[in-house]
Amino acid sequence: MLEIRNIVKQYANHLALDNISTHIAKGSIFGLLGPNGAGKTSLIRIINQITAPDSGEVYMDGERLGPKHIGRIGYLPEERGLYKKMEIGEQMCYLAQLKGLRRQEAVERIKHWFEKMEMQSWWNKKIEDLSKGMQQKVQFVATVVHQPDLIILDEPFSGFDPVNANIIKEEILALNRNGATIIFSTHRMESVEELCDSIILINKSKKILDGKVKAIKDTYRTNTYRVEYFSRDKPVTGVDDLFSVSSRETVEDRTVLTINIAGGRTINDVLTYLIPLVQLHELKEIVPSIHDIFVDKVTQKKPSTAIETNQ
Amino acid sequence: MNKILLIIRREYLSRVKKKSFLLITFLVPIFLIAVYAIAILLAVKSFESNQATVQVIDQSGLFEGKLHDTETITFVETSGNVSDARAGIRGAEKKLLLIIPENITETSRVELLSSEMANVGTQKTISGQLEGVLRDIAFEKAGIDRRTVEAIRPSVTIEARELTPEGEKQSSAEATVGIAMTLSIVVYICLFLYGTQVMRGVIEEKNNRIIEVIISSVKPFQLMMGKIIGIGLVGLTQFILWIILSATLMGGARMAIMDDMTIEQVAATQEQMPSGGKPAAYGDVMQALNTVNFQEIIIGFLLYFFGGYLLYSALFAAVGSAVDSETETQQFTFPITLPLLFAYILSFGVLVNDPNGPLSFWLSMIPLTSPIAMLVRIPFGVPTWQLVLSFALLAGGFVLTTWIAARIYRIGILMYGKKASYKELIKWFRYKG
Known part of the structure; x- marks a missing residue:
């Protein structure tokens, strides 16, 4: 057009x-x-x-x-x-x-x-x-x-x-x-x-x-996922070569993790590891928003401008 | 081209449909006619109010049978005593009492009594007649024959005739000057009025922010020209309506007031009036006006108004585009109107007194001043080649100012919140594309 x-x-x-x-x-x-x-x-x-x-x-x-x-x-x-x-x-x-x-x-x-x-x-x-x-x-x-x-x-x-x-x-x-x-x-x-x-x-x-x-x-996927499981299970911690946990939050009987999958591994590998351990409730990929990408791109060049340009 | 017509149409209709346009269009001629009618009515009224009966008590006995009745005054000689006569006129309308004392030849003083202030015209007539009688007496005493005196009192009448290629024509300097002045005032006011309207229109579009929508459809130049031409046509419409309405109303008013008296009759009546002091008798003015070529003046007026309007309104449009509100326009409009003001002021002195002098010539050639200067000259008669040259220059000037204005306009209309300076305007002018 x-x-x-x-x-x-x-x-x-x-x-x-x-x-x-x-x-x-x-x-x-x-x-x-x-x-x-x-x-x-x-x-x-x-x-x-x-x-x-x-x-x-x-x-x-x-x-x-x-x-x-x-x-x-x-x-x-x-x-x-x-x-x-x-x-x-x-x-x-x-x-x-x-x-x-x-x-x-x-x-x-x-x-x-x-x-x-x-x-x-x-x-x-x-x-x-x-x-x-x-x-x-x-x-x-x-x-x-x-x-x-x-x-x-x-x-x-x-x-x-x-x-x-x-x-x-x-x-x-x-x-x-x-x-x-x-x-x-x-x-x-x-x-x-x-x-x-x-x-x-x-x-x-x-x-x-x-x-x-x-x-x-x-392009801007970071292989980050949100995992939610029932807290009564044994707490999950990161595994070298498979994934790391970047945040952990417990609300009532559920625990929410943000995990980053290690290079070369997929979500399937993580699931294979998790399924025997915990009762999973939800799994979702965290995709960056355009706004996040924008901030990310701008910060890479000139960190000081990222905040002021953000609306 | 089609889009310019659309813009012209909108600018024209949106203004012509306004109530204020109709109001002004109809009220101005009615107002003018009213002023005209009132002037004539007053003249007629004062003629009537001059009617008076004057009782004369002549204690000197010199004036017996020597005071003549006129159109307005009837003299009645009485011999009764003063106090009775006084009582007689108390409270009476249009009755006067003239008391001529015994020693009039020495004092030259008389008493004029009336219950209401005696009319100036009446007083003049009375004193004129008394003077005439006293002079005759003085002549007689000195042994001079009155006829001899009259014979040696010369009287010169000027009959002004202009030599034109078509032959001699009677001209009236007073009427021409009057018309020239009127034209200068009308053009000055109208150029201002309509130029400001263009400026306001531009500011309105800019403030409304509709400008961006419109210039995504048409070129800024088209919008500017459409607006200028549209408003100009509104002006022309108004003038033409004024001329037609005035002419019609004037005719009607004249009929109503004069009944079936013809102009000549009116003129004749006034000439018979002994009080020759009446300024520029109505009949004379009409006669003088008849010698002026109205057709040429009206056509010249419409052409020069429109030409001058196009030239100035382009500049006004540029000013409108450069500012955010009307209050900021002052610094730009003043220099624009300076040449106009200059020509306007000069028109009262130089141009009218010396319509064919070098200053008048140049002012009527320079496009910035010619709309006023040339119009002032036209009633006096201007050679055709000068008219053609002056109008060609005006057209050229219009193209030039429009070009300059358009370059400022196209940038200005998209600039908000920026205080425009002359430096800024020059920068805008230089932008390419």
């Missing part, structure tokens, strides 16, 4: 994007992750053709990004806003027409969306008469009404109450099932982790890593 190649963007006194490249697959949900000020919005603005990169190119379906792609992209900026004094229906029409829809078409689509989101009665209202949450809903509809192939959402869930956030999330997933490619940009990595197929992590204008979420997590 989108091929980003060696994008560099320099502002007056700081480098916003330093040689960023990545690939966004058609029909995927892509996470653009990084702390505030990492360069996410700069990259989004380039994809939206709001600003031009100093060097590097963006390709959409193999073609150099140009004005004709504008109608295929829907963009929900982080800073939401609409004309306060303009009637909502008219405003939606205007925005949809700017994206290249004909008026008739725009009116039909908007009516359809308003019905779906239960906001039919808002057509003649003004934005300033709506609550913040309602405004967000209107803005979301404005983003997707022209049926874009690529939907870019900058901090999509901020400002929504949990109920509305869920409605919006479901709508986004439905759009994705119908073929739209979604880009989530957020600094709250845990909020989109389970939604994304692929991600790119950027920090201080540089790409830290990108790829499929599963592949990334596989």
Whole structure:
């Protein structure tokens, strides 16, 4: 869908994007992750053709990004806003027409969306008469009404109450099932982790890593497991060459261990050892979250920045 | 291109539909007409209130049969005693008592009594007639024939005619100056008014944060131009409506007030009035206005207003993009409006007095001042080549300011919370892409 190649963007006194490249697959949900000020919005603005990169190119379906792609992209900026004094229906029409829809078409689509989101009665209202949450809903509809192939959402869930956030999330997933490619940009990595197929992590204008979420997590697996067993059994301790215990906790009649499996051994080997000893209750691999990976990656380079960049 | 039209349409409709637009569009001509009507009504009223009967007690006996009734004053000679006459006019309306003392030739003083303050016009008429009679007496005493005096009192009337390629045409300097001044005021105020509207519109979009949504669909330049043209069309609509409404109402008002008197009749009536002191008689003004080429002025006004507006509003748009709120605009708008202010102030002195001098010429060529300077000159008549050159320069100036403004605008609209300085603006201007 989108091929980003060696994008560099320099502002007056700081480098916003330093040689960023990545690939966004058609029909995927892509996470653009990084702390505030990492360069996410700069990259989004380039994809939206709001600003031009100093060097590097963006390709959409193999073609150099140009004005004709504008109608295929829907963009929900982080800073939401609409004309306060303009009637909502008219405003939606205007925005949809700017994206290249004909008026008739725009009116039909908007009516359809308003019905779906239960906001039919808002057509003649003004934005300033709506609550913040309602405004967000209107803005979301404005983003997707022209049926874009690529939907870019900058901090999509901020400002929504949990109920509305869920409605919006479901709508986004439905759009994705119908073929739209979604880009989530957020600094709250845990909020989109389970939604994304692929991600790119950027920090201080540089790409830290990108790829499929599963592949990334596989790479960062540490062979750590959580083992829970009934405490009445003999306490388990680490075994050289097999596993070590990094934490131990006892709650009522159960004991929870965090174990690290030694190199060359598998969980099966550990189970073979444990089964005769204790009555197992639960076994689970501890997979690092994207956030953990991020902190890990950033700390490796510059330990001092890890904490302050963490939200 | 299609998108620019959409933007123009929105900017235009969202303003024209506002109640305040309708209010201003209809109220201004009504207000003007009301002022005009009140002025005429007052003139008519004062004409009526001049009607008075003057009882004359002539103790000197010099004035018998020598005071003539006029349109407004009827003289009644009485011989009764003063105190009776005094009692007679007490509380009476439009009755005056003129007491001419015996020694009038020495003192030149008379008493005029009335229950209400005597009208200035009436006083003038009375004193004029008394003076005339006294002068005749003085002439007689000195042995000078009155006719001789009248013959040697010269009277010169200037008939101003302008030599134009089409032949001679009557011109009226006063009317032309009046129109030139009015145009200068109107253009100055309107350029300011509509330029500020553009600036406000830009700030509004920036503050609303809708800007990012829109420029992900259109180029910043398209948005800026759409806004400028849209608001400009609002201005033109307003002017055209004002002109039409004023013309219609003016016609109606004239009919209502004058009944079926024609302008000539009014003029004639006023000329007959002996108190020649009435300033610029209504008929004269109308006649003078008829000599002015309104068509040329209106077309010139619309063209120069729009040209000047485009030039200035682009700068106003750039200012709007550079700030976060209207309170910060001061430092940028002042230098922008300086040339305008300059031309405006000069229009009252230099331009009107010397519309074809070198300063007037250059001011009407420089695009920053020409919208005012040229409009002030047009009523006096400007050679066609100057008009064409000046307008071409204005168009060129507009392209230049728009180009500069667009370069600042495209960066400015995405900058938040940054106090813009001139240095910053120059930096933005230089950004590529």
